[in-house]
Amino acid sequence: MLAPGSQVLVKNDWPETRGPCHIRTPHYLRGHRGVVVRQFGAFPNPEDLAFARPAARVPLYHVAFSRQDIWPEGSDRDELLVEIYEHWLEPVGAAS
Amino acid sequence: MHDLGGASKFMCEPVDIEAHALTDFDREVDALRQLLGAKEIMGVDELRRGIEAIPEADYLRLSYYRKWIRSITGNLLQKGVITEAELRAELDAGQGRV
Amino acid sequence: MxxxxxxxxxxxxxxxxxxxxxxxxxxxxxxxxxxxxxxAANPGQGARMVAKAWTDPAYRVAMLSDGAKAAEALGIPMRGMPPLGVLENTAELHNLVVCTLCSCYPRAVLGYPPFWFKSAAYRARAVRDPRGLLAEWGTHLPEAMKLRVVDSTADYRWMVLPMRPAGTEGWSEEKLASIVREGDMIGVTIPAA
Incomplete structure (x- = not known):
């Protein structure tokens, strides 16, 4: 479980290149760091629901990102807040 | 194509902020999708996967609910809820009635 | 096929x-x-929630903690609908809602998503050039104000609780609800007295 305030990295993974899939992690966040704001509980994994497969419930988080980290142009005061399932997040160690 | 956040090709495109009234067709597709979900015949994630599978040229050309009915139909065929032969026959019969 | x-x-x-x-x-x-x-679902329902939150501090707190329960408390049907989260605008923070992947929209309280919300230009620009996007509606945020773009990608639906405009002191809930528009509750516009 990821506590609010935890630094996380969105996996730099591209299942789209490996075959048919349905992914709810927007491409623009992959490989970027964010901060967990809160956990919402667990929801059936849409990556399985999309194929009518049995879907395990996975924890869902609200994660905040700096917009300027992703696109350098524009204001440095813009934040992006996005729902991301736990299997797409990796904790970032204090040492890194 | 559906994953549009930050897509460069739309960054200079103005947003059409005018209201566009929905047609009867739009509302019926919407209602049909909800019913298929409520009856557990086809879920919303299956709808989305079907929309995402639409080739880019058609994705950009087709109206919102035309993408939906294409995905709904594709899903129902894949799941065997209806068969292609049944659909073909029904489309041909409809053509005859016009 | x-x-x-x-x-x-x-x-x-x-x-x-x-x-x-x-x-x-x-x-x-x-x-x-x-x-x-x-x-039957339409922006008037979300507007009633906003007006009540502006006049009833306890309702505001309840709405911010569970939008769906707060909607049901006003008789808005939420059965079978996704959870509803509410994002509060303040003097320091403005919220904007988008769904970059499809068109997730708080339909239970706002009705069908409008054309612009579903458009490729809105979905592409909201996360990358949000201030330029807001200018299309004539909405200009102070440079110092934080803009938070909420990309509605998963199981929640999001609506914005706008700030109550100046000059509405003493107004009834009905009159307050009448100035709250669809765009105010997505964050592309700001209500005015």
Missing amino acids: DKILETDGERLLVAVRNLLEAKGLVTTAEITERRAITD
């Missing part, structure tokens, strides 16, 4: 409906009923 899917959508709909009806899976009466329920 791909070829048959290229049939015009209106013909596909009629054919699919006929087949589902013949199989006893979906009836015309059910479609008519579902359509009526969907048509």
Whole structure:
């Protein structure tokens, strides 16, 4: 479980290149760091629901990102807040 | 194509902020999708996967609910809820009635 | 199969409906009923919630902690709907809602998503150039104000609780609700007295 305030990295993974899939992690966040704001509980994994497969419930988080980290142009005061399932997040160690 | 956040090709495109009234067709597709979900015949994630599978040229050309009915139909065929032969026959019969 | 899917959508709909009806899976009466329920949801419902939050501090707190419960408290049907989160605008923070992947929208409280919300330009620009996007509506945020773009990608739906405009002191809930528009509750516009 990821506590609010935890630094996380969105996996730099591209299942789209490996075959048919349905992914709810927007491409623009992959490989970027964010901060967990809160956990919402667990929801059936849409990556399985999309194929009518049995879907395990996975924890869902609200994660905040700096917009300027992703696109350098524009204001440095813009934040992006996005729902991301736990299997797409990796904790970032204090040492890194 | 559906994953549009930050897509460069739309960054200079103005947003059409005018209201566009929905047609009867739009509302019926919407209602049909909800019913298929409520009856557990086809879920919303299956709808989305079907929309995402639409080739880019058609994705950009087709109206919102035309993408939906294409995905709904594709899903129902894949799941065997209806068969292609049944659909073909029904489309041909409809053509005859016009 | 791909070829048959290229049939015009209106013909596909009629054919699919006929087949589902013949199989006893979906009836015309059910479609008519579902359509009526969907048509009944409209931005006036979200506006009632906003107006109540502006006048009733306890309701505001409840709405921010669970939007769906707060909607139900005003008689807005939420059964079978996704959870609803509420994002509060303040003097320091403005919220904007988008769905970059499809068109997730707080339909239970705002009705059908508007055309612009579903458009490729809105979905592409909201996360990358949000201030430029807001300018299309004539909305200009102070440089010092934080803008938070909420990309609605998963199981929640999001609505914005705008700030109560100056000059509305003493107004009734009904009168307050009348100035709250669809765009105010997505964050593209700001209500004015």
